[in-house]
Amino acid sequence: MTTRSAAVLASGTANAAKLFVAALAFTSAYVGFSAYSNASSATEPTGTITLSAREVPITAPAQATVAPAKAGKITVSVLTGGTASCAKSYVARSVVNAEPGQSVSYGWRLARWSPATKTWRTYLVDYDGFAGATETVEWRPQVSGNAGWYRVELSIEDTKVVKSDRFQVSC
Template sequence: MTMPTRSAAVLASGTASAAKLFVAALAFTSAYVGFSAYSNASSATEPTRPVTLSARELPITVPVQETAAPVKAGEVAVTLLADGSAGCLRSYVARTTVANPDPGQSVSYGWKLTRWSPATKTWRSYLVDYAGFTGAGRPAEWRPQISGNPGWYRVELSVEGAEPVTSDRFQVSC
């Protein structure tokens, strides 16, 4: 006879838990509805006020040095882009012509922006990028950005099956 008593106790405690959960859900719903009503009541429209926007024209302090002239194979030309970047963000464009010794096959090449390390007295990799194409040759360009890291830089181009080509060094300061 102890079995029905245990079942009744479990059923009673389960019903009590369900009742507590129902009361909690009802309290939460009431609070949400009350807050929503308060929020809607307090959202009366305010009178409109005119807003005056102003802007000032700033001259470009860095001249545009970008040249679209093609660069012959075996040379890398690097120029500063005057893109109006704020702070110490500098954008550059590196250009060259990549010649493919076997036009029937694809050729891979890689760009590398290197930075001079005064501590080790070596050029260290800063950014890299890779590309490739199929055909006899074509102009190639890369647009690296340098942000907040003044120093001396240069761009290296490595074409599959050829010696690397290096640009003149250039200084970044801010």
């Protein structure tokens, strides 16, 4: 009978220990939750926030100091008033001669020098046209975050391609 009593006593002690740990965990959770709800019900101190603003003048849109356009030559000017980042806008201008009453198609090409292939590679293109006599044509390409050497090319239908001097874009 002593072995049976010892077995019952041992299993009873184990159950009592499990119940004690469970009660302790429940009590800890209750106390923690109670403290959390009491802390969150306290009023927060009020503070005054003062907002301020400063007046910034409105700037005019980007302007360019544009060189006069000439037939058979492309002038490229950088637009002023742009951002301080590497995004830069340019104005390319030229004069295209046409017969009165005839239509003319032309295309712009912004080419970037590739040191790897040692060739001018197309970066941007644009096409346009007009009807009438001589006209000054203009294109405003933008180079964004791509430093290097560039040039602008103008191809007029059935004539040779006019190329600008190269220019460097740097950040």
